[in-house]
Structure formats: C-alpha cells, structure tokens
Amino acid sequence: MAEISLQGSPIRTNGELPAVGITARAVLVLDEDNRVLHAERVPEIAREPDYDRALKALGWMEAGS
Structure with missing residues (x-):
C-alpha cells in the first residue's frame, strides 16, 4: 500500500486510483x-x-542530464 495525495486529499492505494482525471496521464x-x-x-492524455x-x-x- 502507498499513500499519495490526489487533488490535495491523501488516499491509500494499491495502484488503483479513483476515476478522477481519467483523460490524464500520470507517473x-x-x-x-x-x-x-x-x-x-x-x-490531458495528449x-x-x-x-x-x-x-x-x-x-x-545523471541529475545534470
């Protein structure tokens, strides 16, 4: 489990995220x-x-790359 912040609210996740920003990309x-x-x-997905x-x-x- 990881705890991340989604739109300012902390959530715990196992990799599945709520369908917020479904047309966005994230890493x-x-x-x-x-x-x-x-x-x-x-x-946006583009x-x-x-x-x-x-x-x-x-x-x-390297950090300078």
Missing part, C-alpha cells in the same frame, strides 16, 4: 518502502509526463 515512482520519490500528472525526471528519481540518469 509515480515509489521506493522499496512505498514512499513517493516522484509524482507527476499532466492534465501530453506525456517528464519520463526523464522519473528516471532521475530512480537514479537511472
């Missing part, structure tokens, strides 16, 4: 203790999140 990066390292939601920032949060890319 979440959690550590092994289910702490959120990175979270981003873009307002846009993509910044995947490079998500990879940097995982330590897979």
